[in-house]
Amino acid sequence: MIVLEYILLIGLIVCAIAAPLCKRLLAAVIVYMAFSLMMAVLWSLLQSPDLAITEAAVGAGVTSILFFLTLKKVHALKGTHDE
Amino acid sequence: MSKKIDETSGWLQRFAAWVDGDREPPDRTLLVMERRPHRDFRPTEEEFERREKDRLRKFFNWYPIAATVICVVMAAILLTTVMNMPGFGDEDNPINNEVSERYLEHGAEETGSENVVTAMIIGYRGFDTLGESCVLFLAVAAVMILLLRDEKNTTGRELHQLEREEAGAREHADLILQQVAKVLTPFIFLFAIYVLLNGETSPGGGFSGGTILGAGVILFSAAFGVQRTQRFMNRRTYSVVRTFGLMLYAVLYGIYIFIGANGLPNHLAGMILLIDLAVGLVVACTMYGFYALFSRGEI
């Protein structure tokens, strides 16, 4: 269990550093999604299942969808350019 | 008397300008009583632009340095702080005081919820939760101001393109997505309703359940198109459900506070379930509202 904890904590830091450094915005958002998922697992390790459910639904679900829609609108996704 | 701020002026003004960080063109005449002469702007404008660019560049040169210093100092201070904070996982930490004890021991009988987190956010600290629902409501309203279609933010061409895309999506529907959605959506809804209604006895409650419900509606809408979603969630139902949910919650809670503060007898025993339901509806509507506004500019 403790090993998993360390892996997750280090993973969080790596993701947090990587997310804004990714060259493509899409990659940044996906890394942020991974960050959210790890956070959700950590919260269930911290015995807060309420938070884990909410974080999984909000962070990895709704927020990411909103990010993707925004990426589409600002033409940062491949293949969505006008004309 | 006129005051000029340019490269030749005193250090005080330049320092002020620097601190100020303002990138507006400095006004050359402070006293504007005399009639403005017809100036020929051509030669000065270029110089002006150059100077402006210079200033902007300067700002962008020093800003990262200052910000980095601030961030590093901040992180160092916080690191020292947490090293001096109560240890992790210790039972004797100041945060584990009589408040949490009371929540754990009497939460179930006082609020009727076995999940103490739900008991706390809806029973003990309900006013925060009311504020939080207001934040959600406000966020949707603010996104509506920005993205709801109007003559300022949507041109006819864009509208036309949107329609074309929707028509295209209807004709060439994404089969994989539809099949997956067909299987998944009932389970998501079921799970959402379970989480929503069992907030008292198991993890979850209004916020989690509402978000999952919203995510389910979003999946349905993405897979089967707007038309089929609008059968059960058009603009009218949307605004009715959202407003009704929040009103129900606010009024219930208002009565609850009034009764509680005045020490009147309490007849709102099953309130948690109702409030959870109202909160769940509000949250689900909010999430779907974000999605709809972001993708189509309409609900």
Add this chain to the structure above:
Amino acid sequence: MLSDIIQNRYAVTAVILFGIGFTNLMLQQNLLRKVIGFNIMDSAIFMLLASLGYIDGGVAPIVGDRGFDPLYINPIPSGLVLTGIVVSVSITAFSLALIQRIYRRYGTIEMRELLDRAKKEDD
């Protein structure tokens, strides 16, 4: 020192994450990355808050008839974080909507170019 860090591992991670998020919020030129930075910063604060309520060997605070009386973790931080998460998703949605409109108006989401273009239009 090292044992201190290991003891307070959650808090230390949270502070590092806070620093990263804060730096991104202040330094990034791209508005979307700024928003990601803000989200990381908020998550870090929530993690700090949630880790405070944890008690070694505690279980989730769902009281019921289990036949024995286990040690529960502190429910207060969990409740506060739940509030915080919902607030942060609202703000994220709002800022993303704002970014969409800015892109539509100016055609860029880089802060520097944005200020440049706005200045040009002003003149």
Add this chain to the structure above:
Amino acid sequence: MRPFIENFPFFSIFLAILAGILTATIRSGRAAYWVTIGVCAASAVLNAFVLEYTYLGDLSFTYTMGRFLAPYGNAIKCGPLQALLTTVFSLVMGTSLAGGRRDLFQDILPQKQRLYFVMVNMILASLLALTYTNDAFTGYVFIEISTIAACALVMAKDNGPNLIATIRYLFMSLVGSGLFLIGLTVLNSITGYLLMPSLSEAVEGLKVTGDYAIPLTVSVGLITAGLGVKSAMFPFHLWLPDAHGGATTASSAILSGLVLKGYIVLLLLMILRVFSLELIVELGAADVILAFGVLGMIFGSLAAMRESHIKRMLAYSSVAQIGYIFMGIGLGTVEGLVASCFHILVHACCKPLLFLCAGRLSAVSGHHKSLKNLRGSAYRDVGAGLGFTVGALSMIGIPLFGGFVSKLYFANASLPTGMTAMTLLTIALSTVLNALYYVPALLAIWVKPPAEDEAAVLADVHAGELAFDQAFTAADILLVAAIFVLGIFYHPITDVIEAGVRLI
């Protein structure tokens, strides 16, 4: 069974929230406008009753939000000071809306006007809650409400520069609330409470035992810095001129006059109720606040002098005035706090008046905002010209106007401290600087331009703009009267504030 009147603070908050939810369903913008005005008036009346009750009874009471007594549930606390502040806030909110009505209905698209009023109602609710709250986390939630709503007020005009100003404002606000929340987290971890009286006891205990000295200091610093960023304390003011200068008239008035004050009031509550003045002075936080306040007074004015855009000039002047308030807090004495509270009132009346008059003056000059183009505009709407003059003279600090009294109190408060010379000099310097930019503005609007210029300007103006604006004139008269009341009959008001600070 408590006296029925003690429910009134809760009723006023609740009314504003309900009105915010309801206005989202009203279709017509005008109806939403009247609902909002009604709510402001009702809230002012309710809070005025509370003021009378608490001041005459010389008491303050805690109202539990729910069945659970402190420290288990939420609570609000009400004394004379809070009641006075909320009464003035509600009144000024309604007045600002009335005064900026014409601009508002022009600047905002008809189908989105109702959403604007949702924001206004929620801002009123958050201002009331921030003033009344007795719980630090409730403070955080309402700070976020006010952040979103304030940003929405800025961008409601919906043109390019406004969007950029909004996003800068938003990011700066997020930094502020992040700092506040992490400060609160640290404080919570070392004390274990969120309710202010329990927090205060715990902090007292920590001070005696000397435990957790570093976290306590850091949390004081973070909370002050967070609220300072949000209320445009000096080095963090860069977002303010764009945001306040570009918004529609009513928004500028509300943001500059009221929203900034909400955060300052919360800071005051945290300082007085939780940390206590002695701790703030002991930790040196007071000196830092004082330094930033003094710097803000000077640099805000210097920046305002360089502006020719009238609304941006007023926005920079707000930075200077906020500097005054922080200087009063930084003196670290009760007298300083009383002066600060009085200045909050004065500024809450003056700045909306100036913004409303500036908006009206630019409306009658073809919506030009530059001082050059406003020449002689005071003759086109004499009421607006007079209002602007009164506001400006009060800002400079001419006797009989409100601003003079607050400067007098600041000077008085600085006498027993060790900072007398510096404070007095700064006040004098700031007065001179204020005069240096307000007097030219006054001259500009009152000096008649040559006839051909006048004709050129008039050709530019829409005929409807020159028509008599009843709502504006009413707002104008009300705020001018308020400034004279604050300037002449200030004794009863300072008595209320002193009682309020004592009973806080």
